[in-house]
Amino acid sequence: MGEERNQQTAAEVKEFVSGDSAATSIRKKASQAKRSYNRKHPALNVEELCKEQPLFVVAVYAVLAVIVILLAAFACKTPIVPVCVIVIIETLLAVCLHNLPLWLHVTVMAAEIICGVIFHQVALMILAAALYLAAIFTLRFLMREA
Numbered sequence: 001m002g003e004e005r006n007q008q009t010a011a012e013v014k015e016f017v018s019g020d021s022a023a024t025s026i027r028k029k030a031s032q033a034k035r036s037y038n039r040k041h042p043a044l045n046v047e048e049l050c051k052e053q054p055l056f057v058v059a060v061y062a063v064l065a066v067i068v069i070l071l072a073a074f075a076c077k078t079p080i081v082p083v084c085v086i087v088i089i090e091t092l093l094a095v096c097l098h099n100l101p102l103w104l105h106v107t108v109m110a111a112e113i114i115c116g117v118i119f120h121q122v123a124l125m126i127l128a129a130a131l132y133l134a135a136i137f138t139l140r141f142l143m144r145e146a
Contacts, residue, residue: 058142061135068127069087087131094139108132112125
């Protein structure tokens with residue numbers, strides 16, 4: 001048994017030192033097969049992503065939140081920390097109030113815009129109200145799916 005192991009080790013060393021072309025061709029074939037498989041079976045398949053609709057809807061909301069943060073930071077010239085705090089507050093507000101009737105959501109958005117007028121940040125609060133509305137739609141969709 002020890003002699004077999006020594007012969008196997010000697011063969012591996014000989015292959016390593018000589019750079020046997022058969023071993024490299026096997027490696028090339030393996031890497032080509034792997035690339036071929038990856039082309040046929042991509043990790044991110046659009047059809048599978050569409051089947052996971054709740055995940056897709058949450059991802060769209062996250063992208064929308066990032067867009068609101070960037071728009072508010074660059075277009076409205078608002079510091080990034082207050083904008084992020086407003087985005088978090090809007091999301092939490094939507095989570096807490098998503099089961100209320102439509103007229104109360106309209107009232108909440110109107111109050112946000114009025115606060116924007118009072119503090120001279122109308123564009124920022126319109127973005128926040130739009131984010132609140134998107135969060136409500138996202139939560140309603142997720143509750144309908146559950």
